[in-house]
Amino acid sequence: MTELAIKVGVIADQTGPLSAMGIANANVARMVTSDINSRGGLLDRKVELCLEDGATIDSVAEAKATKLVQYDKVDVIFGGIFSSTRQAIKSAAVVKGRKLYIYPEQYEGQECDPLIFCTGPVPAQQVDPLVPWLMQHTGAKKFYLPSADYIWPRVMNRKVREIVTANGGTIVGEEYFPLDHADYGATIEKIMSSGTEIVFNMTVPPGVVPFLEQLHDAGFTKAGGKIVCTYFDENLLGLLPAAHVEGIYGCLDYYQTVDDGFSRSLLAQYNARHPGAEQFTGGSGCSGLYRGIKLWEAAVKEAGSLRQEDVIAALDHAKIAEGPGGGAEMVPGQHHVRMNMYIAQATNGSFRIVKALGAIDPDERMLPAGQGAMAPAI
Numbered sequence: 001m002t003e004l005a006i007k008v009g010v011i012a013d014q015t016g017p018l019s020a021m022g023i024a025n026a027n028v029a030r031m032v033t034s035d036i037n038s039r040g041g042l043l044d045r046k047v048e049l050c051l052e053d054g055a056t057i058d059s060v061a062e063a064k065a066t067k068l069v070q071y072d073k074v075d076v077i078f079g080g081i082f083s084s085t086r087q088a089i090k091s092a093a094v095v096k097g098r099k100l101y102i103y104p105e106q107y108e109g110q111e112c113d114p115l116i117f118c119t120g121p122v123p124a125q126q127v128d129p130l131v132p133w134l135m136q137h138t139g140a141k142k143f144y145l146p147s148a149d150y151i152w153p154r155v156m157n158r159k160v161r162e163i164v165t166a167n168g169g170t171i172v173g174e175e176y177f178p179l180d181h182a183d184y185g186a187t188i189e190k191i192m193s194s195g196t197e198i199v200f201n202m203t204v205p206p207g208v209v210p211f212l213e214q215l216h217d218a219g220f221t222k223a224g225g226k227i228v229c230t231y232f233d234e235n236l237l238g239l240l241p242a243a244h245v246e247g248i249y250g251c252l253d254y255y256q257t258v259d260d261g262f263s264r265s266l267l268a269q270y271n272a273r274h275p276g277a278e279q280f281t282g283g284s285g286c287s288g289l290y291r292g293i294k295l296w297e298a299a300v301k302e303a304g305s306l307r308q309e310d311v312i313a314a315l316d317h318a319k320i321a322e323g324p325g326g327g328a329e330m331v332p333g334q335h336h337v338r339m340n341m342y343i344a345q346a347t348n349g350s351f352r353i354v355k356a357l358g359a360i361d362p363d364e365r366m367l368p369a370g371q372g373a374m375a376p377a378i
Contacts, residue, residue, distance in 0.1 A: 005048035009068035011079030016056025017206045021284035027274040062088035069097035083152040104288030108155035120288035123159040124363035130251040131163040140197035141169040147202035149176035181207045201229040216244045233283030242349040252282035254325035262322040287324040336362035
């Protein structure tokens with residue numbers, strides 16, 4: 001390999017409330033870049049990982065993105081979990097730095113920029129299939145939406161309301177709280193007294209821990225109530241007593257119980273390299289980060305160079321035959337991924353897949369003509 005390295009910037013929340021998820025993402029970045037280098041690198045050059053801690057603080061993530069662009073001079077940036085963190089990274093890396101940015105987390109959708117690609121699920125892949133299936137499967141019609149107060153829950157809840165009402169259900173309550181809110185007594189009293197059948201949870205760490213504890217203590221699930229949380233994965237199951245999350249439903253692109261050969265071997269590879277509490281999961285963005293790096297690798301190979309507009313043109317239609325949960329491909333012009341999706345339920349501390357949905361389109365907005373496959377030269 002030649003001496004001049006290709007620099008890949010990754011911002012992962014390795015400290016703060018999302019550290020369990022961020023450390024897992026950092027592990028994935030190390031694993032995938034190491035694998036690329038073990039196979040000869042990329043364009044006959046070594047891939048150098050420039051890994052930064054976003055600390056679960058948006059201003060820190062923004063500063064780290066500025067460092068990666070201005071000082072490390074990376075060729076691409078990955079990272080961010082919260083949507084507010086994506087916006088902070090976008091401000092520094094895309095708006096100011098004009099750098100290619102790949103966001104790996106499931107989110108509310110609607111990101112539409114020539115320099116941004118998203119490799120996690122969006123509402124059309126989570127809410128659209130999950131809510132009708134759940135209503136039919138359980139017979140439930142009354143939903144309550146307790147939520148963290150930022151962009152992801154607010155946009156997702158508009159979609160939940162749309163799909164619930166279209167299927168003959170009702171939203172009996174919708175509330176928003178600071179991310180670290182801890183006392184949900186008044187809300188849970190409303191949930192218990194309103195006849196709520198499904199709590200569609202949009203609270204997030206750290207506030208989700210006391211919310212689910214207090215909901216459990218109130219006897220909601222014992223009385224037959226159902227809990228839904230689209231981002232909940234195996235990492236998060238480990239943060240709470242099993243009883244507090246027993247029966248919770250989710251819808252993601254990957255669970256550890258996905259039964260295909262590549263997914264099993266990938267999980268085994270991760271566990272061998274990174275044993276510990278921080279697991280390879282879908283909701284934490286691990287699957288999206290793996291997918292994102294591999295799609296970017298495929299695009300660079302097709303482009304035959306690191307010229308940003310050429311990489312973007314190739315990434316617009318990039319495909320991988322194998323990945324966590326199955327193969328995946330960019331939908332041309334949308335900068336979002338068609339991927340397999342799964343509905344799962346927490347049972348005895350792990351997720352059991354109850355419905356394999358197959359490949360689902362993201363159904364995101366098309367970029368203006370010519371921008372889906374091209375961006376201004378840098």
